[in-house]
Amino acid sequence: MSRVLVLNCGSSSVKYRLYDGDTVHDKGTVERVGEPGGGPADHETAVREILDRVDLAGLAGVGHRVVHGGRRFSEPVLVDDAVFAAIEELVPLAPLHNPANLAGIRVARAALPGVPQVAVFDTAFHHTLPEAAATYAIDRDTAERYGIRRYGFHGTSHAYVSRRTAELLGRPYDQVRTITLHLGNGASACAVDGGRSVATSMGMSPLEGLVMGTRSGDLDPAIVFHLRREAGMGVDEIDDLLNHRSGLLGLSGVNDMREVLARRAAGDRAATLAFDVYRRRITGYVGAYYALLGRVDAVTFTAGVGEHSADVRAAALAGLDRLGISVDPARNAGSGDRVISPDGAEVSVCVVGTDEEREIARETRAVVGATG
The missing domain is CATH 3.30.420.40 (ATPase, nucleotide binding domain)
Structure with missing residues (x-):
């Protein structure tokens, strides 16, 4: 239950961290993904390179940052085919990020078929927004039909930093x-x-x-x-x-x-x-x-x-x-x-120094522990 790999696929980079408990055993960033000048051709290639170099023995789970969870995902979830398809449906809301996130999940699921994959959503922390804070003052039917509302982002960072602030203040x-x-x-x-x-x-x-x-x-x-x-x-x-x-x-x-x-x-x-x-x-x-x-x-x-x-x-x-x-x-x-x-x-x-990867690892363990 202690070893967790975190994959954070950005629009042009992939960050990874391997945790054993709270200790970081390996970390790195693959940059210039899909860009000219020698970077990996795409996110799938970048993730494969990472999986080839990391010690994957005894993994309890892999945690993936997913930028947009829409209205459906209010907390981290274990990825199955239905969850993967639902994240694909949300691509129009995050066209620069969700495809990269999906690429990481796709490669990790194929390479590690027996290891739980967990999606941790940037938007999930903001599902507690009051309705009045999440609602734009436009025609209600149009907003409902096209998913127009305040979702919020950087949720993993805000969650970690606000919790760490409380610790700092005792x-x-x-x-x-x-x-x-x-x-x-x-x-x-x-x-x-x-x-x-x-x-x-x-x-x-x-x-x-x-x-x-x-x-x-x-x-x-x-x-x-x-x-x-x-x-x-x-x-x-x-x-x-x-x-x-x-x-x-x-x-x-x-x-x-x-x-x-x-x-x-x-x-x-x-x-x-x-x-x-x-x-x-x-x-x-x-x-x-x-x-x-x-x-x-x-x-x-x-x-x-x-x-x-x-x-x-x-x-x-x-x-x-x-x-x-x-x-x-x-x-x-x-x-x-x-x-x-x-x-x-x-x-x-x-x-407070933000640590999104540590927060993703924490939430991944919580999901794996609850489903294991």
Whole structure:
């Protein structure tokens, strides 16, 4: 029951970790999948390479990250033919990710026929959203027919980070209200009340919400109509614009926050504006989620930018002192999982390194144990 292999198939990479209990025995990342320049031709080839190099003896299960579980999957599940087919049906909701996730499952099922395969869904953590939080104000029949609702993403990360925050504060998870900020190339905010997601910034797709590396985040939907009518842009071209040529990249020319900060420090006006738009959006979500929760015990930063950029953390929470939220500069400059707010602060500000693979391994063991 202790050995679990985790496969995290992204749009152009495959991460893997082999756990024995809480100990990582092997890990790695296969990058540039399907891209020119020497990477594996596709995800199936990449997963086969991983399975050939990893010690697979005594596996209790294989845990797979699946981005979109739609309305059907509210928790991790053992994969059988029916589950596999259901994930395939959800491809239109996550065309860049679910096919890659399915490729990993397909190869692992064929190579390890006696080993349970478990699908862990990014959207599952957000199935606790209140109906009013998950519902868009459009025609109900149209929404129902086409599956239009807020699903939310980064759920595995928000689940791990909110639980780890409670541990950091030495408090029971079911009694802590946390705003988690997953700030990487993709970015999302989540309000977690006693282990339950009650609000999250990403919506039907990962495009909504915070400003990201290449995604716009929130914008007036009429912009899409305007671009179609006035610029003659097609649906695919607008999709590419908003998902791949917007966000920090669209505003400053680079999508790496480190480069944005360097250009800002050198006086670059585009980078300065990009940073201001980015941090202002975060501040707005923190304030909104504070109002929704009524009481906040912690605001926690995670993922690449959230964990490593003291400048972003300080700027995103600047001016929130009246809400009991502030950052201690010396603590903010440190490293590792920690509290960075001053002693006695009404709201703890924390930094936690996310570990989606460890969370997937934990949930895989729970499913295998329940079905074994």
